[in-house]
Amino acid sequence: MAKSRFEYVREFENHERLLPECYIVVRIDGKKFHEFSKFYEFEKPNDLNALKLMNASAKNVVLHYKNDIILAYGESDEYSFILRQNSTLYNRRTDKISTLFVSLFTSNYVALWTKYFPQKGLDIKHLPFFDSRCVTYPNLKAIKDYLSWRFVDTHINNLYNTAFWMLIKKCDLTTEGAEERLRGTLSKEKHEILFSECGINYNDEPEMYKKGSLITRKGEILHEDVIKQIEHFFEGF
């Protein structure tokens, strides 16, 4: 590599590393996907193709890093990749891990777009992009709780969104009306509203919407009760 008198500027860089022997989560999150999903007219509350595209992109990331990954889990416009405690990927450099994951994910998302949205070309002024972060968890309980956190979040968000959009679509409420109707309701009441007012049994909703998607190291995509299966998913780690 060439040297010059300007070379000293490299000393301003810092190469932070993640604490050894901790599980690593890389979580990717869509940037302004509210707007993005409007522009491309995603179906509400869930767009089957958009979710499949997220899963397909995440699956390719998992397969690329399969020696380091335990599993990945996603919902809506976010995905979490969970790495082994003893991973030495990129010498555990924080910036390398978080940026390469998000870049590879984005690359897949754009390259696979046409497969899932053959009728909608990507508009160069409305491209998808994602942020990413690394978080370390020092023990198995904490990393299980992380995954459980995302799973419970999926459930709560999807139940709310399903009720919200069905009130609009099936009961002709405005967005404000739907918000108002749901304010302060418990989970059970949302089920009831969906059933009695919109004629929808939430239990019959697709598993992927209710449970999110979990990708194993082998690339299998599952939609299961993560909390019930939590021991199973981390077996051997």
Next chain:
Amino acid sequence: MAKSRFEYVREFENHERLLPECYIVVRIDGKKFHEFSKFYEFEKPNDLNALKLMNASAKNVVLHYKNDIILAYGESDEYSFILRQNSTLYNRRTDKISTLFVSLFTSNYVALWTKYFPQKGLDIKHLPFFDSRCVTYPNLKAIKDYLSWRFVDTHINNLYNTAFWMLIKKCDLTTEGAEERLRGTLSKEKHEILFSECGINYNDEPEMYKKGSLITRKGEILHEDVIKQIEHFFEGF
């Protein structure tokens, strides 16, 4: 946002911020582009379309963040985006800045691929991706020296690569032979080798190859002597 007993896992996150009043560089770098450029048969030493694709992608990033960016500069498979001292983009959160830049860049690179390589479809198993890092520079001299460093690097690398590949293409040397021929040679000698052995006047090479590409906040793409123009480029910052 939904709450659960797992919520505590958020406390493991850290939201590091870049020091205020420092210039910020976001530098993006192709991951294994040696391999990537082989797979897609990029021309050597420079592939005009590959460079144009880099520039077009970087230009879109510059325009997206034009309020925060002073200029961007790129060569080969890397690009540096230089942000204003007083930028408050994403509250100066390191991970937000480095990951969103690289994700938006990647998104553009893939989306624009077909425009620059209409005959070569992207293979899903050989997608482009990039790493990214943030570096802070506390004063104008240092940030100018950063840009000068990348410029000198461009010059040195391109002169070497041009001589290397011309020895192979025009003088039928092997890669080992070309390496051997160039080992320890000074800049002047490489010019001479190119001229007398390969019949090439390095000065006649395209400006973009010799000088890299500098993108202004308005999206103009220039190929100029950065060191000579350094005062000009940072005027007002």
Next chain:
Amino acid sequence: MAKSRFEYVREFENHERLLPECYIVVRIDGKKFHEFSKFYEFEKPNDLNALKLMNASAKNVVLHYKNDIILAYGESDEYSFILRQNSTLYNRRTDKISTLFVSLFTSNYVALWTKYFPQKGLDIKHLPFFDSRCVTYPNLKAIKDYLSWRFVDTHINNLYNTAFWMLIKKCDLTTEGAEERLRGTLSKEKHEILFSECGINYNDEPEMYKKGSLITRKGEILHEDVIKQIEHFFEGF
């Protein structure tokens, strides 16, 4: 250094460095000095000997590190040491700088105690100790503003404390009464209260109390209007 199979635990350490070309502030602050000053019956609002002891300790730190220090400034139970932009002290390692400064300061404080409080022995259960932090400032304006911040703070605190304690001592108010009397008062009103109610002209108070103490690299201790002299104090840096 001896090697063993446990040696790997060193990899959990991180050796963070402060950004090059930034001014460094090391600020030391007394831990629970409210309690400490009560236990040793410091005079209120200012204890001359306690302040002299702070100054003497800080002066020794300044002289020890005189090649790296621009100046030090202190008030009450805190002291700020300002280091040169280009200092390479301990390779700019954050933990080395902040801990060695606070340890040397503490060592001096305890060793010099008897000189300033010959009648009061230190009680082993009530020893003085201090916290410390490093902060970096990228330019001359910012570091001047840092010093100005501490100076203004000194002024505001001392005016308040003087009024507060004089109302108690000279006007027989309770602490609650004094607080009440001063609530919401402007600087000018505090001057007036001191003058008309307590018979004290604040301007006649000792310079050290009103202006804090500034220590030059040569070890001179000054009590001056820092804001008026700010250019002077940073001349040549």
Next chain:
Amino acid sequence: MAKSRFEYVREFENHERLLPECYIVVRIDGKKFHEFSKFYEFEKPNDLNALKLMNASAKNVVLHYKNDIILAYGESDEYSFILRQNSTLYNRRTDKISTLFVSLFTSNYVALWTKYFPQKGLDIKHLPFFDSRCVTYPNLKAIKDYLSWRFVDTHINNLYNTAFWMLIKKCDLTTEGAEERLRGTLSKEKHEILFSECGINYNDEPEMYKKGSLITRKGEILHEDVIKQIEHFFEGF
């Protein structure tokens, strides 16, 4: 707290926290104690009073922080304080923990000096001071290995130093001669040299020298085989 237009300088501070659910080590280390011990003519290889002073100072730190500390371990001029996994001391702020520990330790060391060295006053130009660092360990095995590392280090260093100084004191070797004699020798050979050349049975050396000092949360000071007792020392943590 008083506000001024300079207040913005606080934004340059960063308040880094240690990862939750990790054991914390605070390790304190004498600054240039080689020189310090020469100046105060500490006995070689071990000065009984100097070690007792280290222990007494560390014990007071342990008692001060007894709710957060598991144990402390020291040898020579260093001491490691091991904090509970779930400690929330100072909100786990790195700089608070490392600087307050080293400051309290230093305060004790200086205040207790006269008790252990009644004939030697501290010279203000040769005061003791210490650096300090925080290291986090994510699991019980790693923190045990940390302690074992320091214990093995104690053993290896003390055996070497004992042989080195006895060769000088009892066999009239020069420092160079002693170094030469010991170069490359194994543990067993050092025992043999001590025994046959200096007439010393290393096993009869004081336990404190051979094993270092371990302080329990209750303030007991023990000199035991840490590796053999490692399960015991971390019982319940």
